[in-house]
Amino acid sequence: MIDTYSEAVEWLYNRVNFERLGVGQYGRNDFKLERMQRLLEAIGNPQEQIPVVHIAGTKGKGTTATLVDSILREAGYRVGLFTSPHMFRIEERFLVNGCQISEERFLKLVSRMEDYVTQTREEAPELLPTFFEITTAMAWLYFIEEKVDLAVLEVGLGGRLDSTNLCRPLVTAISSISLDHTRLLGDTIASITREKAGIIKAGVPVVTSSTDPFVCEDLKAIAQQKGCSFQQIGHDFHAEIVKPWHEFDRFQTVRYSQTVLHETVSIEIQFSRPGQIYACNIALALACIEQLNQSGYEITNSQKQLGIRNASLPLRFEILQESPPILVDAAHNPAAFEALMEMLPEYFPNRPVTFILAISRDKDYVGMCQTLRGASSLILTQYLGNIRSLPTVELAEVVNQTGIHVTYNTESPAHALETALRVTPENGIIVASGSLFLAAEIRHLVKPESLIQSLPV
Structure with missing residues (x-):
């Protein structure tokens, strides 16, 4: 019962x-x-x-x-x-x-x-x-x-x-x-x-x-x-x-x-x-x-x-705050991820990008990592409460094989965001993507009131 x-x-x-x-x-x-x-x-x-x-x-x-x-x-x-x-x-x-x-x-x-x-x-x-x-x-x-x-x-x-x-x-x-x-x-x-x-x-x-x-x-x-x-x-x-x-x-x-x-x-x-x-x-x-x-x-x-x-589209190229801009996107496969990589320099030209990345282990994480480019700082993490999340250590190995330098490994989205806010220059932007679950956790960290606002009245 x-x-x-x-x-x-x-x-x-x-x-x-x-x-x-x-x-x-x-x-x-x-x-x-x-x-x-x-x-x-x-x-x-x-x-x-x-x-x-x-x-x-x-x-x-x-x-x-x-x-x-x-x-x-x-x-x-x-x-x-x-x-x-x-x-x-x-x-x-x-x-x-x-x-x-x-x-x-x-x-x-x-x-x-x-x-x-x-x-x-x-x-x-x-x-x-x-x-x-x-x-x-x-x-x-x-x-x-x-x-x-x-x-x-x-x-x-x-x-x-x-x-x-x-x-x-x-x-x-x-x-x-x-x-x-x-x-x-x-x-x-x-x-x-x-x-x-x-x-x-x-x-x-x-x-x-x-x-x-x-x-x-x-x-x-x-x-x-x-x-x-x-x-x-x-x-x-x-x-x-x-x-x-x-x-x-x-x-x-x-x-x-x-x-x-x-x-x-x-x-x-x-x-x-x-x-x-x-x-x-x-x-x-x-x-x-x-x-x-x-x-x-x-x-x-x-x-x-x-x-x-007037359509509401959380986690789709969503800007959560202004200074520095924090953008979350739920791209979770190589095609969507590559499209995001192409959009960032087009719509935020000459802006250093601090990228927070976490991926599910059942996704083509190798293919996604191969499309990574243009990040001034790359912060790897893993989202919490879901065994599908690829551990940070494994993700780092994959990224390193592509020749891309990993700036920071972190244990949680909260730690990743804290690091990003600390290292991002004044004219930079923070982008979190690779998984809907990561994007959702970052959104909740930046806008905890959004959870309350989503409840029925």
Whole structure:
């Protein structure tokens, strides 16, 4: 019997949690939809009752989901948003109109899940649901209770066998695809693309922000096989930066254009994050919205502009303080990390960079370290409370093999930040990246009030 919120959280974390297990503790055979199908049937198949925008991809899917959610809320719709992982509290994973569930209602949902797990342990122990499957089911129940008009779902891992894949989408979106989770999804772009494309469903429009011609060719072929319309950035819709982001004017202007009914329409969007990567995220979100408009929803250009401008994107090129500037970014694979490395000198020219780095051991940390460049000081650390964190000593060995000099090894993010603040020159900036978990810990250290502000009112 679960009686308190803290007991509910502890119970959840005691479920099988692939997000926190180390390398070798799970494999491809652990991912299957039978567990989720059984769980959803037991709670009344809520996923059949809510229309969905379903988003997969290697990088950009979480940002795209947040942008779609923000636009729809600006248009007056009641929206459920499911994303992962969370920064501080599990409740961040399922929001309704931007608000977290209360502890009381969270406890009730967990208690319902406990009853199901107890029954399943007796009847079919091989089908006990995982942490992610349970939180997905809790999100569906919460969305039903809150009578949302539609839900925006970010895929957790891959797509084909992800627990979010049991849904009824109005549009399927796939962001850029690169190598990540190769032990589970395959070690080629083609194999990963097929896993991501597993969320494509018969007759449901598909939009993608991938610019890789081979990825798009594969996605288009799968979409056509399933009778889906297919739109890709650079062909059917476009994103052009017409005013770049500057450090002292932290907005860029992106012109989005698309051909609708043989007529090209365009809209200019202001956004608080820089670069073409975010322009592509904006374009993918707007392509989703256009598909919804064609399905009968009514979202105006001004609602699109305001929704994107007002979207909250913690840990995505987020500047936490000004003097010295502290920037956190959740880049955690080589492609995203290399993009960050390219953005820093472009948007902070002639500024010495103190870089705080921690990486999960199940990521391509060798590939990420090979993209490291331009740091005046490199501080290595490891985040706390998660066995996936690569120990600082091991990370230092990898970095040293690339020929890059490690300035400091530290035992914790707090120690790393303290060191960075001490050694960064007056005109320098501090950047923390390599893992969402590191970025979240640094954010909490710099802005502890943000945890309080994120709680339900």
